[in-house]
Amino acid sequence: MVGPSRFMTLLSCFELGLIDRLRETPGLTADQLGDVVGAKPDALEQLLLLLVKEGFVAYDENSGSYSLDALADVAEKDLRQVLADMDMIKVVTLRQLFYLTDSVRTGTTVGLKELYGHEGDLFGALVEHQDLRESWAKLMDTATAHIDPWFFDNIDIPPGSRVLDLGGHTGLGAIHTYNLKASPGLRVTTFDLPDREKECLANFRAHGVEDHCSFIGGDVFEGVPKGFDVVLIKHFLPMFDKSKVFRVLEEVSRSLEAGGQINVLVPVFPENTDEPNNHTVDFYPSFFLGCVMGQGGPRKLSTWQRWIEECGFEVTKAIAQDPASMPPHALPVEGILCATKAG
Numbered sequence: 001m002v003g004p005s006r007f008m009t010l011l012s013c014f015e016l017g018l019i020d021r022l023r024e025t026p027g028l029t030a031d032q033l034g035d036v037v038g039a040k041p042d043a044l045e046q047l048l049l050l051l052v053k054e055g056f057v058a059y060d061e062n063s064g065s066y067s068l069d070a071l072a073d074v075a076e077k078d079l080r081q082v083l084a085d086m087d088m089i090k091v092v093t094l095r096q097l098f099y100l101t102d103s104v105r106t107g108t109t110v111g112l113k114e115l116y117g118h119e120g121d122l123f124g125a126l127v128e129h130q131d132l133r134e135s136w137a138k139l140m141d142t143a144t145a146h147i148d149p150w151f152f153d154n155i156d157i158p159p160g161s162r163v164l165d166l167g168g169h170t171g172l173g174a175i176h177t178y179n180l181k182a183s184p185g186l187r188v189t190t191f192d193l194p195d196r197e198k199e200c201l202a203n204f205r206a207h208g209v210e211d212h213c214s215f216i217g218g219d220v221f222e223g224v225p226k227g228f229d230v231v232l233i234k235h236f237l238p239m240f241d242k243s244k245v246f247r248v249l250e251e252v253s254r255s256l257e258a259g260g261q262i263n264v265l266v267p268v269f270p271e272n273t274d275e276p277n278n279h280t281v282d283f284y285p286s287f288f289l290g291c292v293m294g295q296g297g298p299r300k301l302s303t304w305q306r307w308i309e310e311c312g313f314e315v316t317k318a319i320a321q322d323p324a325s326m327p328p329h330a331l332p333v334e335g336i337l338c339a340t341k342a343g
Helices: 003-015 018-024 030-037 043-052 076-094 096-106 108-117 122-128 130-153 172-180 194-206 242-255 279-292 303-312
Strands: 058-060 065-066 161-167 187-192 213-217 230-234 261-270 313-320 332-340
Touching: 003 018, 003 030, 003 076, 018 030, 018 043, 018 065, 030 043, 030 122, 043 058, 043 332, 058 194, 076 130, 076 279, 096 108, 096 279, 108 122, 108 130, 108 279, 122 130, 130 172, 130 261, 130 332, 161 172, 161 242, 172 187, 172 194, 172 213, 187 194, 230 242, 242 303, 261 279, 261 303, 303 313, 303 332
Parallel strands: 161 187, 161 230, 187 213, 230 261
Antiparallel strands: 058 065, 261 332, 313 332
């Protein structure tokens, strides 16, 4: 019941600058913190009660001063990743989920309509609204940078392949493809909505891969470009219900010659959903239904495999991340499925 209030209390302490101040100068009182961050000491005392209770911050009864406790041991890099997650949850999900029930009933993102006047999915809203776009982009870039090394370590891209990154957003996935799987003649193309082209091409130039990476604008449901050997489908299929997942896979199948390969990256549930630390269940169903598309969501790895095979592919690899190897703040367990188009 009190999850949202706990979440916002913790995030507010960061947004006010309390944690940064205590990291710089341990042993500050509420009065001293109030002078530094520009807030009433009584209000800060109220916020810090939860952090003291949870052991994030320590309070000295004798001096009335605060210092970091468990938060002092969190590496700066990890902390920034967590804060990117929390900012996205606040901006992109927390408000919109007030309308989750209506979103489920209508199959649409009601929160985006009520709060932003946007009729459509999150990706259309990102184009129109800077606050959503900045929060989402920060999280996606962080997530991509984290997951791509594992993804590319576990897939095969034959030398000189023509690679299509389906729904490749602003080109970071294509850049990682070229840098992590480089070979003579390798070409990587981002395929996404036309309005992504300008930013995507700018990213290619900034990373020095403009001679090896390109962009094609289009809609997957109107057809997938042909002439590619390998198609990457990363963080795309979970946005849709089964019927549309099949449409995407069938369009990809039509675009490939026999023997063409697909490499799919998706969040997955464990086969037994009551397993501990199953944070994919905690977050992603409501996220996709209430905030992104009004449909979709993660599936079990076995479900993804069955669907891919039913669409005419032979699955050659299906693996999931080991939760024990993941950062403690990671939300989804990701799965990789590699498959070849049947002859």
